[in-house]
Structures are given as structure tokens and as C-alpha cells.
Amino acid sequence: MIQAQFDRLKNNEIISIEISGHAESGPYGQDVVCAAVSALSIGTINSIIEIAGLSPSIIIDEEEGGYLSMKLPDGQSEKQSHTAQILLESLLLSLKSVQEESPDYIKIKQKNYNNGGAF
Template sequence: MVTVTVKRNERNGIEEITISGHAHAGKHGSDIVCAAVSAVSLGTINSADLLLGSNPNVQFAEREGGYIHWKVGDCPDPLISEKQQLLAESLVISLFMIAETNGKYVSIQDPKWQGGV
């Protein structure tokens, strides 16, 4: 199962997003759930980097099927930080949309969206 954990600050802003695991929704190389999670996650992080020049603080690993950890709240420029927050919220909503139709393969823990989006 892909597990998404969102850590928020006291203002409900996203501090960190961690995505780990593997969906096991299909054969290796044909798992469309993992492909969807990877595409929206990497696309959003690359957007933060290329569009905002924010050089996002991200760790990647291939353990347990995959691992991405984005420290979103790690940006000193307030304007860039605000835009990065918008991209991060968009990522969380996109992941919820994937989980909505593939709930047995994707689990999301986010205090803001406890009941879903």
C-alpha cells in the first residue's frame, strides 16, 4: 500500500509530505496506481523547482517500493513559500483523488482533510 503522511504547522500549512510504499495494484511495471502517485508527486515537486526556483528539500529512496519526503515548510522567501504551499496542497488533493478511486491501494493521513476532500 502507498502511504501518504502530511505534517502541518499550527497555521495548517504543510510542513512535510511523506509518500512511501508500493500499491501492488498490478504487475511490476504495469501498476497504474503507483504510476499515478509517482507522476503527480514528481510533477508537483519538479514544478516547485522549475517554476519557483525554490530548490525543494526532497529526499528520494527506493526502499519498500519507493519513498519521497518533501520538507515543504523549508523555504525562507515568503512569496515563494506561499506558492510552494499552493503546489503542495494541490499535490495532496491530487493524491486524495487517486485514493478516492483506489482506496485499497492508497492511504492518506492529513489532519486538514480527515474526512477526505
């Protein structure tokens, strides 16, 4: 099962995401849930880099796959932050749609940090 976690600050802004696991909803190369989650998450991160102009911290398990972590950088302008939040909320909405269609293969969790964001 794919686990997706969205971490939010006290002001409700998404500061990081972590996606791990494998859907195993079909044979390797034909797993549409995994393909959807991968395309959505990588597309969002690419958009954060290109459209918002940010350089997030990214960790990917390139050997075994099944792991992606992204944390937004400190010191964002208001415009960069606003753009990144739209993109991340869109990712969350899209992943929720995948979860509704395939609830046995993906679980989404949101975690709130009420202390202002210290991880």
C-alpha cells in the same frame, strides 16, 4: 499499500510530505496507482523547484523505490511560500482523487504540528 503523509504547521501550511510503500494494484510496470502517485509527487516537487524557486530537502530510495520525502526549506519569501502551498494543496487534492478511485491501494494522512513546526 502506499502511505502518504502531509505535515502541517500551526498556520495550516504544509511543510513536508512523505510517501512510502507500493500499491501493488497490478503487475510491475502496469501498476497504474503507483504510476499516478509517482507522477503527481515528482511533478509537484519539480514544480516547487522550478516555479516556486525553492530547494527542498528531498530523500528518495533509488534502489528499491517506494519512498519519497520532501521538506520545504526555511527562509522562503511570501511569494515562494504561497506558490509552494498551492502546489502542495493541489498534490493533496490529486492524491485524494486517486484514493477515492483506489481506496485499497493508497492511504493519506495529515499531521498537524501545533508547536510552530519543530520536527
